[in-house]
Amino acid sequence: MPTLSAVARLAGVSAITVSRVVRLPGLVAPETRRRVEAAMRELGYVRNQVAGALASARTGSVGVLVPTIANSIFADTVQGLSDELEPLGYAVILAQSRYDAAREDHMLRALLSRRPEALIMVGSPATDDGARLLRRAGIPIVETWDLPAAPLDAVAGFDNYAAGGAVARHLLAQGRQSLAFIGGDDPRATRRWHGFDDTAQAAGAKAPRRLILDRNASGSVAAPAELPGVDAVFAANDAHAIGFMCGLRTAGLLRNDTAARQPVAVIGLGDLEMGRLIAPSLSTIRVHGDAIGRTAAKLMLTRSGPRHVDLGFELVLRDSG
Amino acid sequence: MPTLSAVARLAGVSAITVSRVVRLPGLVAPETRRRVEAAMRELGYVRNQVAGALASARTGSVGVLVPTIANSIFADTVQGLSDELEPLGYAVILAQSRYDAAREDHMLRALLSRRPEALIMVGSPATDDGARLLRRAGIPIVETWDLPAAPLDAVAGFDNYAAGGAVARHLLAQGRQSLAFIGGDDPRATRRWHGFDDTAQAAGAKAPRRLILDRNASGSVAAPAELPGVDAVFAANDAHAIGFMCGLRTAGLLRNDTAARQPVAVIGLGDLEMGRLIAPSLSTIRVHGDAIGRTAAKLMLTRSGPRHVDLGFELVLRDSG
């Protein structure tokens, strides 16, 4: 691969001039610029940002850590993030923790070793080691998808506890008696559960049940059998909600006639497009995954202004409850 | 941030010894290693892979270019890819082309400027410039999600043309008369359409219709109105298929009673988990998104063995057709 100085030699200028043509073309005389550009084209020069990063102490990269990217609501956040950052020349380095604290720490180290200019993650570090690592890194850190009580730096998320509370209030107002929560036991799902549970109990309702499920749908399809007598379910995300509805259908507990009140109300979280398209359509907590990503990008780019952004959520009522 | 030599000074060794503790601990005497590790811990040292990459000409990164990552089948591929590569210490640099040729070229340049050790992309470069860039890069290139006639290097995909053909054959065998294809007009969707169209016409059927839709579901929900008289639809992906079924339902053209033959057969592509959970459950072409990612990772890691892997597909028949 040709280097800056190879281009410089061919164009009859010094290396720094070629560097300027690439980064600060305004500083180079039009005629010189043309010569350099011709030389770059002739040699097929592609700038080496690795060397540039070392010399300038600016890598132009950001680390992004998500639990998982496949079939997940976090994909929207990554998309929003990279839509904001790519036009600015930032590269997104993506890593997955797979909901595993050890792997999370490992990936944090791996990301930091690439000297990103900021690190954006879903949730907060699971371990003290991870938190210490981030604090010492000296770069903007954005925690997302939650509103941690003691954030490391910036935050772009929503109140999972309040979301659980809103669902509980809605279900009780609808006259439901026996509530349950299904989903994973990651920190954000657990926060939703606590909001759901506390609110239901504070309203004098029977204590809700909690069923912890695998991350794939098969668990939620089987869940209705585990929850006899339950007449309202809050699922930690739309995928679980739709799986649960499938289980209800098999059990003969789902009305296809959409205007009717469902024997078992189901509320999801995430507002997948699918939820609007199925029958009965899925009631859900809408969150703004891409806005979280975009906001996180803006937060890492500026040191001023509010550092803790609550993007909120909305209870979207459709036919499932 | 502390450097190698700061650690070396504290541990009373030379910089290279610290470097060895990080990369090749077996070469360092246990006692020395312990001293160095203590010094690293004390200073909170995090290795600088940017400098390491420049010195060793190995960045330990791979570029990944996908059309889009949000709500998409490509997320599985990225997940598979990074599950294979992260344990080996590779960083995944993710970029999105948004189905735009100019942006694709731009992102390819941006990726190559980070000197990845391989580049994995969905499809093939849209422009000659892009192809030239990749060919000159001198790294393994893996094209995925298709089987290009003249691949640049390695391939991990399936035959989109054959998939379209399989769907057409199935629908005709079922006695359907009036076929249509809905979806985008990206290269892979177009290949599916050609297989579908050619096969239907070769079988003597009426020429299928093709409806090109936006990437979001609203277009597919409205699609039934655009296709009067059609009794079988192949959607370029499951999202479109489910959106179309939603439109059929509104139009009174969807049987909820799942055993019955549907007035309009619908076949998707991708085998989203959702498709299995909804009613009527979605017939689809199952492809192996994560296997594509894993295979791509293996192909970039080895120069030997077959370079063109066909991961195949399966027609999965459920209730929608």
Place this chain on the structure above:
DNA sequence: ATGACTGATGTTAGCGCTGTCATTTGCCTT
């Protein structure tokens, strides 16, 4: 005892670029 060899560590010279300061030229001001 001698050379060959292994294991542990160090020295040196870059990797390809950019920050920081010259230097040169031409033009404007007073």
Place this chain on the structure above:
DNA sequence: AAGGCAAATGACAGCGCTAACATCAGTCAT
């Protein structure tokens, strides 16, 4: 005419690390 200034270009050092070789003990076979 002298000084001041902006525009265009260059020289040089160094970013933090590692490849390649060099060094130095200690071990072993002969």
